[in-house]
Amino acid sequence: MNPWALPLILTAAVVLAWLRLGWRQWRAPGAARSRGWRLALLLLAQPVLAALLYLTLSPQQTRMAEPETLTILTRGGSVAGGRTVALPEAARRGGIEQAPDLATALRRHPGIRALRIRGEGLTERDRPAARGLAIAFDPAPLPPGLIAMTPSDRTAPGGPFRVSGQVEGGGSVALLDPAGVQVAAAPVDAEGHFTLDAAARMPGTALLRLRSRSPRGLVTSELAVPVRTTAEPGLRVTLLGGAPGPEVKFWRRWASDAGLKPVVRVALGAGLALGDPTPPLTVGGLSRVDLLILDERSWAALGGGERAAVAAAVRGGMGLLLRVTGPVPPGYGAAMGLPLAGGAASAPVRLLDRDGKSLPILTRRVVQVGARDAQTLLADATGAVLAGWRPLGRGRIGAWLVTDAAGLVSAGHGEAYGAIWARLVGTLARAGTSNAPRFDPLAHRGERTALCDLLAGDTLVLPDGKARRLLPDPATPGCAGYWPRVGGWHGLRRGDTIRPFYVHAALPAAMIAAERRDATLALVRDRPDAATVRDVSLRPGASWPWLLGFLAIAALLWWFERARIGRPADRRPD
Known part of the structure; x- marks a missing residue:
């Protein structure tokens, strides 16, 4: 039944009763009309x-707690009646029982089989105690600010990295470098999501x-974004050039600065070559x-x-x-599924930097790629393909069509040059075989965090x-729990290397609230069966007091309409 049907019917009945009283008063002779106060009482009695x-x-519902249900107040929670226990994060209120944790509250109230949680939600400390119980959750509104952030795990020197997340309450976000200079900014979308791109620099x-x-425009929250810039450990790259030139020179300088292990050898003609000793071009040497x-x-x-050894090495994982x-x-x-043809003609390359400004015009060779499964790795502002690749066995083979990328460095755009080569190398190089440890990117002081993919002998460095x-x-x-007591850069020592990870001193209030809300949900x-906790919390109120009142007022009105009080003495009862 429509919830508005009964109020509309009763309203219509009141209006009809008023019209009836008004019509009778109007039709009665002047001397026979009721006194004003009598008419007012009759009119007022109808809506009553x-x-x-x-x-x-339709009696009003009352909130009642089941005998086996316990209401738990967390940060931001409000009292709703019934048996209630406040955890340490909730504001202290007089008359409300306090408990140091959920497990203690359950020990004090044996027999509890359902919880109603109000506020931000349970912390990591209390979630294990809640498992196995029916739970209803009334989350408090999130405060404005950052509620999620995903940083880049590792970035190659000169390569791009991305920071994404979500903001509660709308607005905009900006990424600032250690000197406070803005390096990226963007508004959030309708759902509060954002993505920021920037470029790494030195290792x-x-x-x-x-x-x-x-x-x-008011600042709602700030959060540290740790950036770890390093090359893939032990990444060995060999470049064989048919002739010397600035491309090879600038590439070797970039590779050394990026922490790679470059091996460069360039042919000079007449059987002569210049550069480093190269590994033999055999399957064993290329491994x-x-x-x-x-x-x-x-x-x-x-x-x-x-050539056959190179093809076999790519199938084995080499790039x-x-x-x-x-x-x-x-x-x-x-021979490796990426046939190239053409190259005699050239075309201009138009690139844009991170701010959307044009970079110096470069040149590419016009080449036809015969592989149907080839994927675009890099393209310029017009959509022209600059680099592509395809998988081959466990490795990848790619093609790079730009002939004068070193012009970016000589024109003062070394950061863009490094970003291009970092993407090429990061996409094509052999994937690492060792299991790198994994950390929580939002680990913060005082809360448990997990370290995973550990090996025997790994130690933590404070x-x-x-x-x-x-x-x-x-x-x-393969995992271990850690409760950091201080914020800052920590490290995991494995052999002679230390893998750094960052522990935040504190997270924004909105992010903590969102994490507790999501974990409780x-x-x-x-x-x-958690929905049953919410269903039993509201019960219809008693209707008999209202019925007695209705019968009493109706009987009194019936007597008053027939009494001669407030009417001329010679008038008969209605």
Whole structure:
């Protein structure tokens, strides 16, 4: 039944009663009309009767707690009646029982089988105690500010990295470097999501700041964004060039600065070559190479056995990048499923920097790629393909068509040059075989965080340089729990290397509230019978007091309409 049907019917009845009283008063002779106060009482009695009848037929619901249900107040929660216990995060209220944690509250109230949680939600401390119970959750509104953030795990020197997340309350976000200079900014979308792109610089660790502002421009929250810039550990890249030139010179400088292990050898003609000792071009020798870079002239100089060894090494996991600096010789890349043709003609390349400004015009070779499954790796502002790749076995083979990318460095755009090569190398190079440890990117002081993919002998290094032994979690092999007491850069020592990770001193209030809300909602979803807790919390109120009142007023009105009080003495009762 429509909830508005009964009020509308009773309202119509009151209006009809008023019209009836008014019509009778108007039709009566002047001397026989009722006194004004009598008419006013009769008119007022109609809505009173209608209200009492409405409360009789639809009594107000009352909030009642089941004998086996306990209401738990967390931060921001409000009292709703019934047996209630406040956890330490909730504001202290007189007359409300306090408990240091949920487990203590359950021990004080044996027999509890259902919880009603009000406020932000349960902390990590109390979630294990709530498992196995039916749970209803009344979340408090989130405060404005950052509620989620995902930083880049690792960035190659000169390469791009991305920071994404979500903001409650709308507005905009900005990414600031350690000097406070804005490096990226963007408004949030209708759902509060955002994505910011920036470029890494020198190897090492750095702390950027992510700042959110409300639609009015007020700062709502700030959060440190740790950036770890390093090359893939042990990444070995070999470049074989058919002739010397600025491309090889600037590439070697970038590779050394980026922390790679470059091996460069350039042919000078007449059987002479200049550069480093290169590994033998055999399957065994190339197993020690993560990425091999060739141009069309060095490819043409390879023998049949060497080409077969390169193809076998790619199928085994090595990456191969084919540079195109001139006309493509027959069969270039065809043996590995990436046939290239053309290269005699050239075309301009128009690139944009991160701010949308035009970079110096470069040149690319016009090449036809015969592989249907080839994927675009890089393209310019007009959509022209600059680099593509395809998988081959466990490795990848790619093609690079730009001939003068070093012009970016000489024009003062070394950051853009580094970003291009970081993407090429990061996409094509052999994937690492060792399991890198995993950390929570939002680990913060005073809360448990998990360290996973650990090996025997791994030790924790605190910001002050002291080492701590990790105790493995018996329930999760390869993981260990850690409760950081201080914020800052920590490290995981594995052998001779230390893998840094950052612990936040504190997170924005909105992010903490969102994490507790989501974790508590996950507990609710794990218990399909949790909805019954909410259903029993509201019960219809008693209707008999309203019925007695309705009967009493109706009887009194029936007597008053027939009494001669307020009417002329010679008038008969209605």
